[in-house]
Amino acid sequence: MRSAAPARASVPWRWIASTCRRSSQSRMPCITTCSLPHPTPVGRRLAALEQRAEMRLFERSPEGWAATAVGLGLVARAEQVENEVLAAERELSGASERVTGVVRLTATEMLATRFIVPHLWRFREKYPGLTIDLISSNRPLDLARREADVALRLTRPQQPSIVARRLGEIELGLYGAPSYLERRGTPPEPERSLRGHEVILFAASRAFAIENEWLEARLDGGQVALRADSVSTIYSAVTGGVGFGLLPSAVADDDPALVRIDTHSSPEPRVVWQMVHRDLQRAPRIRAVLDFLGDLLVHNRPRRRRAP
Template sequence: MLGRMQPGLGVRNPRTAQVDPAKMQGMYHWDDLRVFLAAHRGRSHAGAARLLGLDATTVGRRLTALESALGARLFNRTRSGLSLTREGAHVLAAAERIEEQLLGIEREVGGSDVRLEGLLRLTAGEGLMSLVLMPHLLAFREQHPGIDLELRTDPRPLDLARREADVALRLFRPREEALVVRRLGTLPYGLYGSEAYFARRGRPRTLRELPRHDFVTFDASLDAIPEMRWLRRHVPGARYAVRANSTSAILSACASGHGLAAVATAFAATDPRLVRVVPAAKLPSREVWSAVHQDLRGNARVRALVSWLADLFTRLEREAAPAHASQETS
């Protein structure tokens, strides 16, 4: 990535067993500090390897080399993972300052890039990416053949300030100060089941029947999302037959007959086995927002993708409106 640089880190003073700020003349590879940061954030060599796309052996070797160069042990190795030593905490503070400076340079340079070619990283939830975007992204690639599109569906929101992604799609309005956001559209939600489930448990027709039925839902980590709040409010004590952390697993479980599911109508439309039930159930819609770091708002690739996404969601909403209205009145 970068060659040797002056990171503002001192060499360990053997008398005090601390990183000595008086000895700032050492030169360290930024890549080694990047591995150090990933090890801290990933809590293990394996976690760092996943974050960086390296193998755990390489991570361990780079950390050993950095500790040797500094003359200090940076991590305690425990059964629960890596924890910083006192010296490691000093290195962390300096390494994060360096990282932020380098990321700022990258964002500033990237923000003025007028080329419609090169890498562009898009992140979105697994359901939104696989079920809504993927069938249409070929059109974007054909319009912009010079753009190398990289798609990320990490369960955690990626950090745009750290350039983990260039454009993010989220089902809520992002609030981070450094982000430029745009509302792209809405995703209506409904209750769905399958003939496999109806054959076992019957098909609910009214809200009052729902407490007698089983449900397929997200796991407890997503209890705060709108559809989960709706379910708790309208079906208190609901029986959860299956809980999962992915949209595709929930759709598959629902289609296989495990229970009813509250999902976006656009997601349900991808599986003909899913059938809308209880049209009177007015589930909250979810807004779709794009987010980019303010330093990248002038980047030509970013602007092209966000504009294309806005057009896509406008068209999808327009096409879905008649079908959704028909379901509401059926």
Template sequence: MATIGVGAHISFVGMPMLNSADLQLFLAILREGNMVAAGRRADMDHSTVARRLTALEAILGARLFDRSPRGVTPTPAAFALQPHAERIESELMAAAASVAVQDSAVEGFVRLATTEMFGTYLIAPHVTQLHARHPGLTLELATESRSNSLAKREADIAVMLTMPPKGRLVARKLTDYRLGLYASHDYIERHGMPGTQAELTHHRFISYIEELAGFPEMIALDQIMPGATIAFRSSSAAAQQAAVAAGMGIGMLHIFAAGQDPRLVRLLADDVEVWRSYWLVMPSDLQRLPRVRATVDFLDEVIGMMRGRL
């Protein structure tokens, strides 16, 4: 029976062959942090997950996780196994992609992880076009601000606000976009229209909860008004826009969304504008899959249509 320690390798001599499905289940447990969530991902109940994990540990002769009521904690053996399991996972996906390339049918599921505003205002309104072109393809839109979806294999494609860390990923700039200052008509009637940046010091603002912002690039207000009086914070950009529209204060909002909201008025348009970029990122072993290529083509088309508003 083989054992695994930090930096050690798995030996297959004199032991049953490892099952790739069990290794994928191991990765799901590692990424989710508990067996219930891993079971949901693998479409199996908790008892089956626990039984298969126990069997895998018996094959390896090593405990992979310490169990507790709060979940599971990886052991040094789990961290030693992780890179081997991830390489096998990547090879399996690459093999599937290589075979799929031979078939031009675009079908299956693609999970796209995006920031909230990109997904809500740019992708969702146009998704019917993708469905009309590829009725066998289901797009799963996960709007979030975290940057680790691809590393944890929670998404096939991600739209990020910054270049990804080094890894087995391919990335390119998708587009630039702009943010500007907005207030509601009601707020301006009550507090007046600021005519210069200096006059902004007399106003209250809306911004992000800084520690919950997934990307530092989300927080653009500090670039314009460091030390501004903040009356409301939210981790949701859409909630910030709603609060601005309700007259709570002035907000630094996405022009492609706020510019279409009749409740809002843009302030100091000639003086205040912040530019940011969206980056298209995906694992290198998925980029040739027909369903992924079709989704990327769709994203490029949407950006082309919306470029004037961005």
């Protein structure tokens, strides 16, 4: 009796796509080089794939592995397979009628710590069977690949598969701590000059250009005591009495540890965008989170505590 030929192992399409995507992100925005350090387990697995295919898929070099023309074709096909699998997963996830399970939500640190988390108890009372997996990061996660289900960002998305809703604006104002004002006094014309005072700026990057330009225009010799890329860090520094800084008015106006410094103007408000993949937007558990987030920015404005 003739024995059956051994079954060929299936090609790990999603593994190929994700591996080349991760390796390429550090070099180019699109997959053209797909370079990998070859002594690693990843390199050994790709070598095994070449052996099964009986052809060269990657060229070796001291910098790593670069995909050949055939290899790039394989990567493109792997991405197609991965996208189909992800679409099926989104369809299945969106079909569930239960308001239970886990929803992965990504938001900037400021939105997460100052707007979402303080109100999360209301959501839990209404949906005790639903867990929020909160990712506090400025890194844009891929909603199509289920890196997150829902996102809150300060820039509008461009992907056609993402449904975006403008939730509102985050206004910023200039604040100081009562302890700082007792030590250093209140600037007589803060709209024009912060000379003789300590000031806290955001990190020198394009992400904070609007806020930094507004505050730097009013330094007039004021000393920069701190720069930070974290709103929570700046918030702590201001409440700790380090100096004046720009903070979200919707939160800072109601904080007894802060005093609003009157200025005639303020930086251009930041628009908050809510994002979800179109395949998930009608799922009950996703809708519960979207509705909760949509309510966060429509509360009454708190009373301002201004400098004497």
